[in-house]
Amino acid sequence: MGLFRKNRPQTFDAWFDDATKGLCDFAKSQVREEYEDHFATAYEDLQAEGLSEREAEGAAVGHWAMPRPFDGS
Amino acid sequence: MTAFSADGGKILAHTYQSEVYSTRQVWVDRGAVVNLKGTLPALILQVLAEGSSHGYRIAQDIKARSKGVLEFKEGTLYPALHTLEGEGYLESFKEVENGRTRRYYKLTEKGRKELTKQREEWRKLAQAVTLILGDA
Numbered sequence: 001m002g003l004f005r006k007n008r009p010q011t012f013d014a015w016f017d018d019a020t021k022g023l024c025d026f027a028k029s030q031v032r033e034e035y036e037d038h039f040a041t042a043y044e045d046l047q048a049e050g051l052s053e054r055e056a057e058g059a060a061v062g063h064w065a066m067p068r069p070f071d072g073s
Numbered sequence: 074m075t076a077f078s079a080d081g082g083k084i085l086a087h088t089y090q091s092e093v094y095s096t097r098q099v100w101v102d103r104g105a106v107v108n109l110k111g112t113l114p115a116l117i118l119q120v121l122a123e124g125s126s127h128g129y130r131i132a133q134d135i136k137a138r139s140k141g142v143l144e145f146k147e148g149t150l151y152p153a154l155h156t157l158e159g160e161g162y163l164e165s166f167k168e169v170e171n172g173r174t175r176r177y178y179k180l181t182e183k184g185r186k187e188l189t190k191q192r193e194e195w196r197k198l199a200q201a202v203t204l205i206l207g208d209a
Contacts, residue, residue: 033174037175038132041129042147063147064146066146
């Protein structure tokens with residue numbers, strides 16, 4: 001599985017890229033909006049709690065599971 | 074693999090990792106769902122029994138109601154939601170809120186019946202385990 005990171009992605013885009021590897025563009029577009037909304041809301045909440053932009057992004061991504069490759073099963 | 078099993082024992086072992094129900098399915102690691110011991114679908118149904126909601130709010134509701142005991146990785150929520158929708162337990166619709174398009178989920182009649190069944194199965198399972206382990 002060399003295509004996938006061993007370490008947790010640090011940004012939403014990196015997380016999403018990993019999580020949707022193997023899906024077609026249409027499928028990616030179907031989930032992107034929903035995931036982005038969740039992430040953006042979490043990011044705003046964390047900033048409201050006093051985290052910096054960078055800390056908030058890291059923490060919001062940290063709340064998500066590690067992406068794993070689509071294996072077609 | 075189905076979203077729910079009539080067998081209460083199988084509920085504990087359930088994960089979503091090998092399911093593809095819709096083009097909105099994405100893949101996350103196995104461990105995060107297991108932290109909830111397969112109860113995430115039932116918890117989602119319960120939250121949505123009280124009104125339609127979106128993913129972020131559902132996640133916050135579950136964490137808050139369990140007083141932080143039931144932790145799960147938020148990326149595991151959507152595969153569960155999409156699976157429940159694929160099985161007809163939920164319906165989704167989009168709404169624009171503060172300029173942001175948001176997908177909401179609501180319980181269907183089939184989902185309400187499934188929740189009733191899940192509650193009963195959970196009650197039986199909890200009673201049986203308590204018989205063995207005793208009251209805490």
